[in-house]
Amino acid sequence: MIEFLLMIIKTMIVFTIVLAHVAYTTYAERKIIGRAQARMGPMEVGPHGLLQPIADFIKIFFKEDIVPIKAEKFIFQIAPVIILVFTIVNLTVIPFSRDFILADINVGILFILASASLSAYGIILAGWSSNSKFSFLGGLRSASQVLSYEISLGLSLAAVVLMAGSLNLKDIVIAQHNTSFGMYALPQIIGFIVFLISAFAETNRAPFDLPEAETELVAGYLTEYSAFRYALFFLAEYVAMYIMAFLGALCFLGGWTLPRFVTEMLPFLESVPGIICFAMKVYGFIFLFIWVRATFPRYRFDQLLNIGWKILIPAGLINLLIVAFIKRFV
Amino acid sequence: MEAGAYIPYKYIPILIALVFATTFGTVGLLINKFVAPKRFNPVKFISYESGNPPSGDTKNRFFIGFFLLAILFVVFDIEVLFLYPWAVAFNKLSSEGFWIMITFITLILVGYIYEILIGALTWHKK
Numbered sequence: 001m002i003e004f005l006l007m008i009i010k011t012m013i014v015f016t017i018v019l020a021h022v023a024y025t026t027y028a029e030r031k032i033i034g035r036a037q038a039r040m041g042p043m044e045v046g047p048h049g050l051l052q053p054i055a056d057f058i059k060i061f062f063k064e065d066i067v068p069i070k071a072e073k074f075i076f077q078i079a080p081v082i083i084l085v086f087t088i089v090n091l092t093v094i095p096f097s098r099d100f101i102l103a104d105i106n107v108g109i110l111f112i113l114a115s116a117s118l119s120a121y122g123i124i125l126a127g128w129s130s131n132s133k134f135s136f137l138g139g140l141r142s143a144s145q146v147l148s149y150e151i152s153l154g155l156s157l158a159a160v161v162l163m164a165g166s167l168n169l170k171d172i173v174i175a176q177h178n179t180s181f182g183m184y185a186l187p188q189i190i191g192f193i194v195f196l197i198s199a200f201a202e203t204n205r206a207p208f209d210l211p212e213a214e215t216e217l218v219a220g221y222l223t224e225y226s227a228f229r230y231a232l233f234f235l236a237e238y239v240a241m242y243i244m245a246f247l248g249a250l251c252f253l254g255g256w257t258l259p260r261f262v263t264e265m266l267p268f269l270e271s272v273p274g275i276i277c278f279a280m281k282v283y284g285f286i287f288l289f290i291w292v293r294a295t296f297p298r299y300r301f302d303q304l305l306n307i308g309w310k311i312l313i314p315a316g317l318i319n320l321l322i323v324a325f326i327k328r329f330v
Numbered sequence: 331m332e333a334g335a336y337i338p339y340k341y342i343p344i345l346i347a348l349v350f351a352t353t354f355g356t357v358g359l360l361i362n363k364f365v366a367p368k369r370f371n372p373v374k375f376i377s378y379e380s381g382n383p384p385s386g387d388t389k390n391r392f393f394i395g396f397f398l399l400a401i402l403f404v405v406f407d408i409e410v411l412f413l414y415p416w417a418v419a420f421n422k423l424s425s426e427g428f429w430i431m432i433t434f435i436t437l438i439l440v441g442y443i444y445e446i447l448i449g450a451l452t453w454h455k456k
Binding site: 004011012015061063066067068084085092102104110130136137140144147148151155161166167218224301302305306309317320321324327 | 355380
């Protein structure tokens with residue numbers, strides 16, 4: 001019973017911390033993009049606009065929740081909850097440091113891939129049930145994009161699984177720490193690049209944010225949503241971004257460990273707690289997500305699918321072959 | 331072990347997380363429902379089409395490419411799932427197990443390159 005209570009408390013702590021991070025990621029995004037465009041970003045609410053996310057969060061409750069007459073009411077109302085639930089549940093299998101993980105299951109990577117597929121249902125249901133042309137096209141596009149890039153994501157992660165010999169994220173980090181490079185991003189550079197591009201497309205982030213291409217589709221599958229339902233989609237998108245950053249840091253950058261050659265050169269880094277190492281890597285990924293959004297123009301839909309099917313999947317397969325041969329014969 | 335006696339303890343946090351996330355969503359929606367203003371206006375409730383009155387039916391026919399893509403996804407996703415057990419068991423495999431899978435991957439790769447070359451994967455062929 002005590003264990004059960006402890007589990008509930010731990011889950012609550014993780015959720016609160018991640019949701020707070022999500023709130024302030026929106027702030028960071030607006031600030032960084034603002035700076036990139038020679039603006040100041042939010043400045044009005046609190047010093048340097050630091051209270052902006054809290055103001056936004058309160059505001060969202062006071063907006064009218066509109067359900068269009070033509071929408072399929074039940075599905076329309078439940079779709080954002082589906083997306084949020086299947087995104088947020090991934091947080092349980094992420095090992096934040098050596099001893100802090102909520103559910104230490106031995107199929108961690110598989111679980112994340114599975115719930116990523118399930119949250120695609122939420123997108124397509126939202127697009128279909130809104131009964132609006134923009135939403136419908138946005139939903140279709142988004143679904144085909146998520147499906148296409150899931151294959152290359154799976155292939156790049158399969159190479160990691162092959163190298164580590166386990167689907168457990170904790171074992172993968174430990175296996176990485178025992179190699180001479182200390183992280184898989186260096187020997188599997190092709191896989192890492194494939195993973196990065198697929199992660200951008202999986203989370204519907206710029207430059208692959210076609211489902212929400214405002215110049216052609218208004219807001220894609222979000223068009224008819226308002227108030228807290230819209231906020232749920234928004235939360236899910238940012239949590240998904242964090243999940244991808246976690247996955248990248250764990251599978252390619254060595255998670256909470258630092259490579260041996262770094263700690264040998266700079267011994268004082270040994271004393272840095274694992275959670276801080278991990279957080280730094282994750283923040284690096286999040287910054288990359290924002291930086292790319294501020295820099296690159298959006299791709300066209302056929303370009304997006306061509307990159308996915310014609311470049312990333314063959315590259316992923318070749319990477320897998322190379323890794324298999326290296327592991328077998330070197 | 332008796333049938334039904336096994337409880338997957340390690341998966342309980344996932345269940346807790348599912349419950350939490352659902353409550354978070356529904357409670358937020360309920361608060362929103364009670365707090366938000368309701369000012370009825372029929373125009374608010376028609377679907378958005380850039381300010382014009384909506385025209386025609388939404389459940390229209392759509393481009394077949396989306397459907398073909400979903401079928402292709404099923405094929406390739408199953409292929410990726412074949413790779414996972416092989417990757418996990420890699421250390422325990424004999425050289426036969428290794429070469430069979432290498433042949434499988436190479437065959438898929440060759441077939442795949444052929445598909446690309448005949449243009450089967452090109453979106454919107456001109």
